[in-house]
Amino acid sequence: MSIDLSQFFEVFFEESFEGLDAMEAELLNLVPGEEDLETINTIFRAAHSIKGGSGTFGFNSVSDFTHVLETLLDQIREGKRELSAEHVNLLLKSVDCLRELLRSLQAEQEPNLAEAIDLRIKFEQILGVNQADNHTAEVDANPVQLALNTYQIDFKPHRHLFKTGNEPLYMISELAELGDLETQAFSNEIPEIADLSVEDCFLSWRFFLNTAKTESAIREIFEWVEDDADITIALCGGLFAEDDTQITALDTTEINLNSTPAAVNVAAVKPIKKSTAIKASTPVAESTSIRVGIDKVDSLINMVGELVITQAMLSQIGQQEITEATIASLQEGLAQLAHNTRDLQENVMRIRMLPISFVFSRFPRLVRDISQKLNKQVELKLLGEQTELDKTVMEKISDPMVHLVRNSLDHGLETVAQRLAAGKDPVGKVTLNAFHQGGNIVIEIMDDGQGLNTAKIKQKAVANGLVSEADELGDDEINELIFMPGFSTVDEVSDISGRGVGMDVVRRNIQSLNGSVEVSSAAGVGSTFTIRLPLTLAILDGQLVRVAKHTYIIPLISIVESLQIDISKVSRVGKDLDVLRLRDEYIPILRLYSIFNHPGAIETLDKTLLVVVESDNQKIGLLVDDLLSQQQVVIKSLEANYQKVDGVSGATILGDGRVSLIVDISGLIKLSGLRKPGSQELIIESQANLEAS
Secondary structure: OOOOHHHHHHHHHHHHHHHHHHHHHHHHHOOOOOOOHHHHHHHHHHHHHHHHHHHHOOOHHHHHHHHHHHHHHHHHHOOOOOOOHHHHHHHHHHHHHHHHHHHHHHOOOOOOOHHHHHHHHHHHHHHHHHHHHOOHHHHHHOHHHHOOEEEEEEEEEOOOHHHHOOOHHHHHHHHHOOEEEEEEEEOOOOOOHHHOOOOOOOOEEEEEEEEOOOHHHHHHHHHHHOOOEEEEEEEEEEOEOOOOOEOOOOOOOOOOOOOOHHHOOOOOOOOOOOOOOOOOOOOOOOOOOOOOOHHHHHHHHHHHHHHHHHHHHHHHHHOOOOOHHHHHHHHHHHHHHHHHHHHHHHHHHHHHEEEOHHHHOOHHHHHHHHHHHHOOOEEEEEEOOOOEEEHHHHHHHHHHHHHHHHHHHHHHOOOHHHHHHOOOOOOEEEEEEEEEEOOEEEEEEEEOOOOOOHHHHHHHHHHOOOOOOOOOOOHHHHHHHHHOOOOOOOOOOOOOOOOOOOHHHHHHHHHOOOOEEEEEEEOOOEEEEEEEEEOOOOEEEEEEEEEOOEEEEEEHHHEEEEEEOOHHHEEEEOOOEEEEEEOOEEEEEEEHHHHOOOOOOOOOHHHOEEEEEEEOOEEEEEEEOEEEEEEEEEOEOHHHHOOOOOOEEEEEEOOOOOEEEEEOHHHHHHHHOOOOOOHHHHHHHHHHHHHHO
16 A cells, blocks of 8 residues: 655654754754763754655655764764864754755745755765874875765666566675665555565665765676666765865755656756856745644633533524523523633634744844854843744744844944943843733843934934924934834944844834834943734724724724814814824824715714824824724735725624724825825924914
8 A cells, every 4th residue: 555645744844843943952052062962962863853754755855965964963972073163053054954945845846955065065074074084194195095975876676676686685785885875765666465576676775875986886786787777876976076176066966856766867967056046936835734732622622512512502492482481591591602602712712822932942043143243242031931922923023023133133232342341241131021911912122232322313313304403302202213214323234234224114014913113222221122912813802983884993902092072172284184182292183984985974073083093103093983892803814805905904794794894004094195205294393383373
């Protein structure tokens, strides 16, 4: 019986990515000269598992590459080679390389082998040094004798091979005598037991031979079976070519990664250089699976059981004659159904919740690499790693957090000399903290660096025309300017980041998750970026409002307050913009009926209600006919089910079956033109004129 191995691919990829995460975490804990044997063994076992699994599924680009780093790890754990900082850096780069290879294979794309080839050369150079040390006399006498090449040999016997008196085992033994041999056996053509014949050969092999011998020596072993097997021999590469000239990269093979040896077309090609054009790959699809604790599954099963019992009770009541007693029982049953449904909803949402440690785990490596590049000493502190949030939110918050951390490292923390001169600990600290607050999750990125330079920020803002020299702004207001599009205080673009460069993108990405970001800073003390996000994107706490005959939903997280309009505090700015003086602020009034083109709405200001909302640190008032209820709604993507609509972030289905649109506050501000150049200046100018009068 043949087995379709593709059904196990996703499990293999998940376990491999987990193995790579474990390798990376343990490598970051390694200190050359103080390494723990168990840590080395953990790294080796993870690499060995990935190599074995990839070989089983025919992902030879992964198994071949993992073999060389596994060899180095094996020598280190057996005490044959001392661990160095160079080894740790190379192994970390290999983890990144393997991750990219696996992502390409997971997306069913041809992997880019250029980096794997470069890294494999470096591994073989390290391993080759040890071999040369063992043969110093031979090296001095004749360096050509130590020239090593790696050959890939595909050997697929014809079914009748045994009947010719030949035995593959003997050929494998002879190959092993030529050098270091790795063997892969393929058994996918073995038939069901009823069709199995002991006189037929169903196996095939792929060998990787690292040897100083020539290709002709290898062919001699197979010369007796050339007519009874499919044999291909290709040079994969080595430290030296046969003429003793150093080669720049390993030769590669053109292989269908999912093929059996019968379909393999092996051909040596020219060495790949870094300038070689690589075919662009499409983005890798996000993971579509999630691992769930058994306790969450058990709780879900219990909730379903309760729901089934309630459904049975309601069915029984429905078969009875309608009386006052049955009506009371029906009401009780419906209340129980609502309770069960709410519990079921909460338990289903818990399944999507994962600890934020899945995001935090990438930052130790990031901090290590960047601090080495900047020659800074940095300590990373992680708090609240078990705080849970929705998997979708977690996937989308990762990139903004990376940008903020990179900024803290590059322009927040001082150099060792600067910190010592300021009387600080030479080791800078970056802290990531996560905690729940109400129905949201709060993530803080803190550093104890030099803080934001408010004087320089204002100077740049004045130069860019964002504010005037005469404007009196507090430190917090000045710091908020870094989120303006294209704003930067750096004089030179850094290849890592620049405090302020791209901060508008960070804020926009966070707002797309219905979240917010703000910054606080103190000179010489440090900076804190605070991100607030909903726990999930699947469900929204919303305020239902009526506009003409239509019902819209405004996210509660965006609402500042709701009020009746005092017409005496409303002034006209420009041609068609009204502003409401609310305490010390002027709030632009947006008429939803006009934006969404709904006739029949109440247009008289003092007979309507104003919902004051905030986005991008800007407040606006939305004019509505009436406030309805507040409720949780399930968000449906409008773009996926219809098309993108400006000013609308999604839709939901109400209890009466009607579709209601969810207002996108940031998009609404943009749609209204309040973000156009000069719009804010007009409001500020009008505010000054009104106050003067």
